[in-house]
Amino acid sequence: MTDSKYFTTTKKGEIFELKAELNSDKKEKKKEAVKKVIASMTVGKDVSALFPDVVNCMQTDNLELKKLVYLYLMNYAKSQPDMAIMAVNTFVKDCEDPNPLIRALAVRTMGCIRVDKITEYLCEPLRKCLKDEDPYVRKTAAVCVAKLHDINAQLVEDQGFLDTLKDLISDSNPMVVANAVAALSEIAESHPNSNLLDLNPQTINKLLTALNECTEWGQIFILDCLANYTPRDDRESQSICERVTPRLSHANSAVVLSAVKVLMKFMEMLPKDLDYYGTLLKKLAPPLVTLLSAEPELQYVALRNINLIVQKRPEILKHEMKVFFVKYNDPIYVKLEKLDIMIRLASQANIAQVLAELKEYATEVDVDFVRKAVRAIGRCAIKVEQSAERCVSTLLDLIQTKVNYVVQEAIVVIKDIFRKYPNKYESVIATLCENLDSLDEPEARAAMIWIVGEYAERIDNADELLESFLEGFHDESTQVQLQLLTAIVKLFLKKPTETQELVQQVLSLATQDSDNPDLRDRGYIYWRLLSTDPVAAKEVVLAEKPLISEETDLIEPTLLEELICHIGTLASVYHKPPSAFVEGSRGVQHKRLPARAGSGESTDSPDVSQSVGGATEAAPTVIPSQGDLLGDLLNLDLAPPAAGPTVPPSMQLGAMDLLGGGLDSLLGGDIGGSPAMGAGLGSTPAVMPTSLGAPPVVGGGLGDLFDLGGSVGMPAGAYVPPKSVWLPAMKAKGLEISGTFARRSGVIQMELSLTNKAMSVMTDFAIQFNRNSFGLAPAGPLQVLTPLSPNQTIEVSLPLSTSGPVMKMEPLNNLQE
């Protein structure tokens, strides 16, 4: 006798038959019929036509039958709102039942009926149930408030249910507290600014007490709620940590991870020299390791979070390298994550072990995994300098296997190693060249071409090699085309006599026969550089390149801080801030780590995470128009830095909006004679995504660029480009800013002309630089002492230093010339 019999009734007239059975006098037959209805419902069959008949069965003493009817109601009330009203009376009656189980069941089910008309009737019973003597009913009612809020938020507020819910946080029963917290958290999510979960030391204390006694799920809610609290001082922070640490030994991994989140966040406030700080660090490692022995899905989520934790506090897991070694039957998603963490933990002490493992992985079957393992070897070389030699020889061994995709990956990473340790491992180039023909992936081809171009003077047949690539120029991907163009220009600059024909060929291919604007522009730039001033061309194209560092694959620190506050959430799995992907992004608040006590810098230093958040929000408003695109492309590295006066709100003009407009383009001009320009040039396509928020550049970019040729030849600092308008008055409520950068007696100066084109006086000027790739920051405050009256212009010179925070950007990953 099993339920599978309910699935077999597929014949015609089934609904009709069921209807008859539902109206049967026999209790047993009725129940069987309801079961059949439920079974059909679970597999997605539409049995809503039976609504009135099923509702008729609701008036019963049989608890199971009642439950089944309730199940049915929840599913179909929405499609039959008028009929659902019929059920209201029974619900209201059940809410008064002497049996608390039935009271709870009734209030729970009523909340699940998502019909507006019913919600009105729900309010009274719900109010009673929230104050019920039985905690089981109270805790069910707490959740019901969240349900009701989801259906009709206004009603919940009008009826004062939110206050009742807040009172429940002080309930004597821990289960009720946990559910109240869960309900409030859910409601708060749709009201980011409401102060629903107003946490103060008293409520925190209550939550911590309830934490010890409630169910595992309740603990998760409470811990997640605690994580939003900012303790007043380090002592409070420590006492919360002490009371949360026992949760690290819980069998439920979600509890463990939520506890880790609270600890990681509050730890930030503890002074590092405190004994307790060290103890806490030690306590964090074992639970994280234990998470890795759970089911693979749990492991995956845990690993994504460990990846963050390792970046924030590498000391926690530095001795635990071995647990991240890959087992051959781990699912692929676990393998890839483990590999990533292995590299982050790699250090001089354990590099030998890690390399041996990676070499082992490179002979596995799974192609994706093997590729990543080979890449990992390259990353180790870049991260741990002492191991570079061993890594290179390992890579050479792998190239000898002649397995096609291994060879290609190896070449891509060897290129990176060259960029980190120039002029050290060039002896391997011969081996690489042997494998030229087997390369069929764009990235590998591009890498190989880069190597040939970069070391053209040491490769005897460099011109032949490059020429062989040139034959199929139009069939190559853009990446390869760009690289080929650059490589041949380099070759020409190194061996001008033999390769003149080649360079002309490639320039004409790039400029005349190509539809790709990136390629064409790069081609033109080279062409003009070469034809106007070959010496300058040499300095630009063959300029010394900045070394790459392993930091390029680290998460940006401000983002990392935010993610640490979101450990255990979806954000931490995707390594994106919650605002980037949560449905509807109902104004998610940016969380940040609390400042360490006594550091003192938290108040007066610019709020880093805020400004980053601000930038992402403001960005979409400034989309460069078509005409400015070219300028943008050429100014790429200079574009993102944005500087703008932040004017205190005392100004009447809604000063905040000042930033919205063109001010972001302040640095759009050019820094006279900056050698970094050469590096910036080549990476055009890669920067495009990041420069989206970057603004239309005012001065013509092309002109600027060609000025560069001249400026390189001149003594540094002599040339100062004329001032251009950075911020037209239109966009900034009357403040016009034009300016330029100059180098005077070795100091970079930003020279500004501020013109007041508005009707009222402007005062209280201040300036703030966003993070930029040069680390430019004001060396002193902006000196505008007098108020700026209408139509007055003032000249200001602001000394700059390059000691500011440096914005790491994409291009560092990409090939440059």
Place this chain on the structure above:
Amino acid sequence: MIHSLFLVNASGDIFLEKHWKSVVSRSVCDYFFEAQERATEPENVPPVIPTPHHYLINVLRHRIYFVAVIQSEVPPLFVIEFLHRVVDTFQDYFGVCTEAAIKDNVVVVYELLEEMLDNGFPLATESNILKELIKPPTILRTVVNTITGSTNVGEQLPTGQLSVVPWRRTGVKYTNNEAYFDVVEEIDAIIDKSGSTITAEIQGVIDACVKLTGMPDLTLSFMNPRLLDDVSFHPCVRFKRWEAERILSFIPPDGNFRLLSYHVSSQNLVAIPVYVKHNITFREGSSQGRFELTLGPKQTMGKAVESVLVTSQLPRGVLNTNLTPSQGTYTFDPVTKLLSWDVGKINPQKLPSLKGSMCLQAGASKPDENPTINIQFKIQQMAISGLKVNRLDMYGEKYKPFKGIKYMTKAGKFQVRT
């Protein structure tokens, strides 16, 4: 919180759906099916799949995908833990968790899901409480129900849910009072070509079966509690007492439960109970490969190594094998290339071996990858970490219970590289 749940079988059919909030169309699973198609193996489907309006979080157990749909920011571990709990509950109720079992008991399944989650918030997930609310189906009960017309649904309030010991039901009575504990350790290890240990760790659990009348309060102490520095407890264990005295003190749930799990990390010295001598070679240009494997016991404290099973995924180039085992039976599946050798018990006087040749594809180059050897085994009456229970005491009740402790060591993921 958790919005909906879909159960998907191996052939990609949705055979059950449950919604706790508004109904989410089952077309949302198309994103899951896409991901499933992309994955090479069933277990390689990523656990978290984003879709334009929802997130799908899935676990694969007993060849059924449990796909949860969530809409807002919910801790994924919370969802995954919950899904595993659902599977455990089904297994507990129906003995097995298969599509057939779920379909056979669909109404109970539906009631269980309704009890376990309310509006996406977990409600009752402890099996003790669920069993009070919904009685598990047994043959006897079905017969009785059909005759008397009574039902599977418990009539009373799940009292345990409100007490200070929510995991234990009240009014428990037994004629034979007994408490059994199984210390089971799984050893995970990777051994390299030369036989040295790359990493080895122990995952241990203490599973209990406690059938005691009333409200017993138990304490369990160990000879060497220092071994347990990384532990996860059942909620019943009093953490303070453990911190202070290294004693497990608890009021147990009724029936079977996992009292504690622990982890002995790779930093401690872990004894490896078996060794493998292997010689698997392919020669360039030859269509034959050599295969030799010998197993032997080591560090077993005189206990026998039993139920030994060796499996290995041979390279794709291997067409067939021609091997002779000195004991047990071996099979080779030419399609999946899986070699499996059921050894049985290792006799230290006469070590089991498997020797012979492999046929390779003629003319093909020699395989690049070296097969990994996977070993399973059991050792009774021994916990490889050396953990030993000192004594078990009961307070709070007058009677004298039967007590029993059993030790066992098993291979977890025990891999030997060649």
